[in-house]
Amino acid sequence: xxxxxxxxxxxxxxxxxxxxxxxxxxxxxxxxxVKEVDPRYQKHCVNAHLVGPDQSKRSVKVPRDTGALQxxxxxxxxxxxxxxxxxxxxxxxxxxxxxxAVPLVEVTLHSSLCSGTFLxxxxxxxxxxxxMLVGVVL
Numbered sequence: 001x002x003x004x005x006x007x008x009x010x011x012x013x014x015x016x017x018x019x020x021x022x023x024x025x026x027x028x029x030x031x032x033x034v035k036e037v038d039p040r041y042q043k044h045c046v047n048a049h050l051v052g053p054d055q056s057k058r059s060v061k062v063p064r065d066t067g068a069l070q071x072x073x074x075x076x077x078x079x080x081x082x083x084x085x086x087x088x089x090x091x092x093x094x095x096x097x098x099x100x101a102v103p104l105v106e107v108t109l110h111s112s113l114c115s116g117t118f119l120x121x122x123x124x125x126x127x128x129x130x131x132m133l134v135g136v137v138l
Contacts, residue, residue: 037061037129048111050082050131057110058082060131064113071135073107073120078131083107083122090121107132 045061070092083105093099102121
């Protein structure tokens with residue numbers, strides 16, 4: 001506002017396009033990039049298969065014996081048809097101590113390490129080529 005004209009009103013936030021429902025955004029996400037696993041992690045990984053709801057399978061790398069307390073899956077490696085959104089969020093604490101909320105998804109995995117459907121936190125990145133960290137299974 002200018003100090004000279006008291007009738008002027010401040011400009012508020014303007015939205016140029018209508019809001020898009022969250023589900024629509026997820027459906028338009030590009031296909032995941034498949035990167036090679038860092039050679040330093042390679043010997044600590046097992047081959048696994050992600051199983052989609054349509055029973056399609058895709059080979060991915062999963063590290064073994066990570067000591068992770070929670071299971072996490074990378075949104076850069078998985079596509080939307082390989083996971084099911086639960087509509088819930090979970091709080092996780094990273095190695096820096098920061099707490100963030102992440103969407104909770106279901107992922108079906110078959111490997112020599114473990115097999116089944118897992119609830120995982122969906123994170124934006126894991127180390128290159130790593131699809132999932134499997135947390136402690138009790």
